[in-house]
Amino acid sequence: MKNQLFKHHLFWPVTMLAALLLFNLIYSPDFFKIVLREGHLYGSLIDILNFGAPLILVAIGMTLVIATKGIDLSVGSIVAISGAVACMMISKGADQSSLSLVLTAIAAALGLSLVLGLWNGFLVTGAGIQPIIATLILMVAGRGIAQLVTSGQIITVSSDTYEYIGTGSLATLPFSIFVVAFMLIIASLLTRRTALGLFIESVGSNPKASLLSGVRSSVVILAVYIFCGLCAGIAGLLLSSNVSSADGNNAGLWYELDAILAVVIGGTSLNGGRFYLMGTVIGALIIQTLTTTIYMIGVPPEITLVVKAFVVLAVCLVQSEAFRQSLVRRWKTRHYPGEKEVVRRAS
Structure with missing residues (x-):
């Protein structure tokens, strides 16, 4: 039972998230405090869910792309374009x-x-371009498109209706949480209650075998890139409505990297195949909690990314079974140098 718990794909992500939250609680005893004011809930935990909503959305779409052994580096640019188009109109x-x-x-x-x-799906399936190159094209060009839409300026809007998407509340909770929950439910139903999830995993595991089995891999890959684009577009609406403005240059910047990290932390392999949507959600919450922690403890802005990178590296190493077994072997060798049989069994 204990071994099964340790081997569960959500054990280490949940443990890391709990450790981060515990650190914040120790550093700031009011970290878990949630108050109700004017029908809205406020608190650090609510902020993590609210501000982390765009990243969770992008990471959900990225999960399905990575499950097909692909990658989408253009999601940050799509976030910027979506917000720019909406605010401009x-x-x-x-x-x-x-x-x-x-x-x-x-x-x-x-x-x-x-x-x-x-477009990304067509370049990958129709033109046969490698996913990293196909999406890199839109990653670079997309920033230019967003800045063309905004004429290189920050477009501000004054719309209570539009602001509700990013700042409004429903049943005392931020509306963005319900948007994320809706998209997560849709993704879960499509991939776990239909054959689509099996098709995605089979294409990611062995595309040739899938093709021989009758699975139209090109259609599956095209579908996941379209869905990923939709998730990034919704994230762009959340971001721009939250600040009532669109910045074609900075909106969604580095979101593609955070989304990939969230997917990996959640247990989905970059080699494709089996994927875990809930693991991705937890991975995104870890990244957002880490960002909140860094700002809370007053880490200088110039080294924020360095600290974040080291913590994420530590999380990934802890999750790695090979790394943990290596530490066990070294510990056994150091403390029981004569018991080679024990070391052999531990490996």
Whole structure:
């Protein structure tokens, strides 16, 4: 029972998240404090869920792409483009709080995100370009597109309707949490209650065998890139509505790397195959909690990324079974140098 617990794919991610939260509680005793003011819940834990929502969305889409042995480096650029398109359309309206205007802007932003995901999928499946190169093209060009949409400026909007997406509350909780929950449920139902999940894992494990088995791998790969683009587009709406502005240069910057880290921390292999959506969610929460912790303890901004990188490295090493077994072998060798049989069995 104990060994099964240690081998569960969620054990180490949950343990790392709990350790981070415990550190924050020790450093700041009010870290877990949640208060209700004017019908809204406030607190550090609520902030982690709210501010981590865009990353969780991007990471969910990235999980399915990585499961097919692919990668999507363009998600950060799609985040920027989505927010830029929505804010630009709203800023041009006579009544920026008009529901029809906001819905039209959201539809346009998400529609373009789907097209960009389709473009990535076409380059991978139709043109036969390696995923890292195919998505790198949009990663570079996408930033330029976002800045063209905003004319190189930060576009600000004054729309209570649009702001609700990122700052509004529903049942005392941030609305963004419900958006993430909805997309997670949709992804889970599609991949665990239908054959799609099996197709994704089979394509990632062995695309040739999948093709011979009748699985249209190109359609599966195309679908996951489209879904990933949609998730990034929604994340762009959350980010831009949260600050009521769109920055084509900085919005979603480095999100692709954080999303990949979240997927890996959650237990999904970059070699494709089996994937874990809940593990990805926990991985994204670890990264957001780490970011909150770094700011809380007052780490200088110039070394924030260095500290974050070392902590993420430590988390990944702890998760690595090969690394843990190596430490066990060294400990056995040091304390029981004559008992080679014990060392052999531990390996």
